[in-house]
Amino acid sequence: MIRSITALTTATRSAIRSRATTPTLRSQIRTMAVSKNVVGSLPPSYESAPEEGKMQHYNIAKLAESSGKFRRVIWTGTHSQLVIMTVPVGGDIGQEVHHVDQHLSFLSGVGKAIINGESRPVSPGDLVVVPAGSEHNFINTGETPMVLYTVYAPAEHMEKTVHETKEEGDELEEAGKDEPPEWAQPEKKE
Secondary structure (H helix, E strand, O other): OHHHHHHHHHHHHHHHHOOOOOHHHHHHHHHHHHHOOOOOOOOOOOOOOOOOOOOOOOOHHHHHHHHOOOEEEEEEOOOOEEEEEEEOOOOEOOOEEOOOEEEEEEEEOOEEEEEOOEEEEEOOOOEEEEOOOOEEEEEEOOOOOEEEEEEEEOOOOOOOOEEOOHHHHHHHHHOOOOOOOHHHOHHHHO
16 A cells, blocks of 8 residues: 555656646546545535634645546635636636635646736646736636646635536526635624
8 A cells, every 4th residue: 555655646746747737647646546545535514613723734736636626625714715626628717806815826737827917827836826806717728627726815615615617616606605604704703
């Protein structure tokens, strides 16, 4: 088992470093991770703020690469939220404006970041900061899914959010069914 974990870790790091994003390699890494059960489990669902002062530890690359969901909330705290995303080939996150800050870190795939009309390419290892109030979109311009994780500060989504597709996410957001919990909104606490 230790040898398998080492092989998986080495393969994953090599793929990310070399920006190898072929569907076959990504599939092999995902299969190894799931079959060896080293991805780890997602945190349990919770109805209130997580225990204060308790460390949360994730191998974010493994979680994100194995998810395949358009959006999955991993953790929600009283001041921020961690979300993993998989943007399909030809897809985008959707032009939007948040009233929270957002930091996006790209793990695999390539794309284009557009913030307030300014456009730049994004690839694995890139970090993009979207200040609150900025109109933005991220478009997958590559031949493989674009995988990333993002931190919202404070939370932007419901603490249990899992959206299979962008369309599902848009529908739930428009219906008001993807609101962050009140305990994760500092301005609502006062």
